[in-house]
Amino acid sequence: MLFRSFAAVAALLAVCTPVxxxxxxxxxxxxxxxxxTNEARTAVVVAQLRAAGFEPTVETFVGGTERSGPMEGRNVVVTLGEGAREILLTAHYDAVKLRDGTMSHGVVDNAASVVGVIEAAKILRGKALNHRIRVILFDQEELGLIGxxxxxxxxxxxxxxxxxxxDVAGYGDTMMYGQNNGAQSVAVTRAVQAVCSARALQCVGYPEYPPSDDRxxxxAGAPVVSLGFQDEVGAHQMWLAFNGGEANGLAEGFVPRVFRLIHSGEDTIEQVDPATVRLAGDSYAAVVEELDRRLSE
Incomplete structure (x- = not known):
């Protein structure tokens, strides 16, 4: 019995250790x-893409706002495969500046999404797809979707x-998706729903979803969906906050946890669950594959 116990433990470790x-x-x-600084975050994006075996291109632009003045921005781009048409897989990597002048750690918003997108790109690299896949990691989203x-x-x-x-994929096992990106985006939404069903993935669709680069x-008229992850309760609380109206049932003045975290000093690595980042990467790759199949028919 003792040897069997050791064998069982060894087998369990063999399965669990890689994960x-x-x-x-x-x-x-x-x-x-x-x-x-966000410039330093650019260097992290480039280094992680290169470590994953990609050769990214950095596209600079003049951005900024009236308040900040002109600021150089840097979008980081990787292209996978070939095809006359392309599917874009995107996230922003910049973080917001806090009121005290320091930078938010910006891990829930939005470094976890960036790492999840890179994981998806690693999965997609080995797939035979009909579309070119362009991974774009945007700068200056926090200044008004400028990148x-x-x-x-x-x-x-x-x-x-x-x-x-x-945008915002740092914790939880519930994938949120926006349904408010125009009639041109219906087919993209349906592809997301198909992935949720096929994978038995808990998903919540939002008739009104918080804005990100999808806007x-x-x-500009492109078919688009914005995705994120949160815990199940938080996802439904946020749904009610944005879509429940005056009868949403939330306590007066209630603010969903995710909005207490982002753009604050509380957006720290302790809030991030790497299992969510892994799940996000798998799910985003599956959505892109489903879109590739549907758009090719």
Whole structure:
């Protein structure tokens, strides 16, 4: 019996250790984004993409706001495969500046999404797809979706078949998706729903979803969906806050946890669950594959 117990433990360790090691690595990758400037975060994006075997391109632009004045921004781009049309997989990597002048750690918003997108790119790299996949990690989202708008200005959307955006994917096992990106985005939403069903993934669709870089693409007429992750209770609380109206049942003045975290000093690595980052990467890759299949039919 004792030898059987040892054998069982050894077998369990053999199964669990690779996942545990991957989670430790994902946590370290997210934590690496805690930097004093967004320029330093650019360097982290480039380094992580190169470590994953990609050769990224850094596209600079003049951004900023009236308050900040002109600021150089940097979108980081990786292209996978070939095809006349392309599916964009996007997230922003910049963090917001807090009221005291320091940078938010910006891990829930939005380093965890960036690492999840890189994980998805690693999965997609080995797939035989009919579309070119362009991974774009945007700068200056926090200043008003500037990086996304500048990319659209520079490249146009003629060859863009669909856009999958990720924002806030640091914890929880419930995938949230926006349904408010126009009639042109219905097919993208249905692809997300198909993945949720096929994978038995808990998903919550929002008739009204908080804005991210998806809004730049929907305003320009592109088919797009924005995705994120949260715990189940938090996802439904946020749904009620945005879509429940006056009869939402939430306590007066209630603010969902995710909105207490982001854009604050509480957005720290302790809030991030690497299992969510791994789940996000798997799910985003599955959505892109489903879109590739549907758009090719």
């Amino acid at each position: 545990a090691a991957q989670d430790l690595d994902l946590r370290a990758q997210v934590a690496a984004f805690v930097q004093p 996304a708008k500048k990319w659209i200005e520079a490249h146009g959307l003629t060859n863009v078949a669909a856009v999958v955006n990720s 730049a693409f929907s305003a």
